[in-house]
Amino acid sequence: ETVMTQSPATLSVSPGERATLSCRASQSVSHNLAWYQQRPGQAPRLLIHSSSTRAAGIPARFSGSGSGTEFTLTISGLQSEDFAVYYCQQYHNWPLYTFGQGTKLEIK
Amino acid sequence: EVLLLESGGGLVQPGGSLRLSCAASGFSFSSYAMNWVRQAPGKGLEWVSGLSGSGGGTSYADSLEGRFTVSRDNSKNTLYLQMDSLRVEDTAVYYCTRKGDYGFDYWGQGTLVSVSS
Numbered sequence: 001e002t003v004m005t006q007s008p009a010t011l012s013v014s015p016g017e018r019a020t021l022s023c024r025a026s027q028s029v030s031h032n033l034a035w036y037q038q039r040p041g042q043a044p045r046l047l048i049h050s051s052s053t054r055a056a057g058i059p060a061r062f063s064g065s066g067s068g069t070e071f072t073l074t075i076s077g078l079q080s081e082d083f084a085v086y087y088c089q090q091y092h093n094w095p096l097y098t099f100g101q102g103t104k105l106e107i108k
Numbered sequence: 109e110v111l112l113l114e115s116g117g118g119l120v121q122p123g124g125s126l127r128l129s130c131a132a133s134g135f136s137f138s139s140y141a142m143n144w145v146r147q148a149p150g151k152g153l154e155w156v157s158g159l160s161g162s163g164g165g166t167s168y169a170d171s172l173e174g175r176f177t178v179s180r181d182n183s184k185n186t187l188y189l190q191m192d193s194l195r196v197e198d199t200a201v202y203y204c205t206r207k208g209d210y211g212f213d214y215w216g217q218g219t220l221v222s223v224s225s
Binding site: 034043046050053091096100101 | 143154158208213217
């Protein structure tokens with residue numbers, strides 16, 4: 001099983017600033033990595049797939065990078081609606097998928 | 109518009125059974141693999157099970173230990189999750205998700221399963 005580890009568990013950033021979230025895979029997942037955002041009381045939504053491709057309708061302030069075992073989600077110019085929990089997920093080892101434990105992005 | 113609507117959740121005693129349903133609309137259901145993902149209260153996301161578009165290929169998280177069965181009825185555009193021998197630790201919101209070309213591109217709003225005596 002590929003274990004996904006996210007850091008930090010909680011990230012405090014001021015509105016308008018930049019947030020950088022990390023995700024590490026226990027073995028290479030190539031570029032087969034997605035990021036999801038989950039706001040309180042809502043279902044998750046797909047933000048990024050293929051490590052760096054924004055899903056339909058996702059603002060350009062969200063960007064992803066990385067390959068193999070190290071990945072990063074960057075959110076520039078944080079807006080109030082961006083404060084949420086973010087999860088990474090590998091789909092390299094389909095049909096077995098694994099999520100990271102999540103990073104909570106909170107207002108500083 | 110793609111819609112996924114889960115139902116069937118509720119309160120069940122340990123050792124009991126429950127069947128979840130997910131009614132899909134707005135897309136060609138049989139063309140997509142579908143998955144179940146759960147989230148225990150205050151916890152993160154856990155992939156549970158997946159099923160190919162034809163229904164011929166299934167996959168499960170090791171943690172389930174063979175207690176759950178996923179199936180689909182493409183004539184009814186519906187995904188199912190049969191959950192047997194339920195445990196307290198199965199308590200969670202269960203989400204139905206569509207597997208797009210890359211990642212899970214659509215999610216339902218979830219149905220809550222509570223396992224308690």
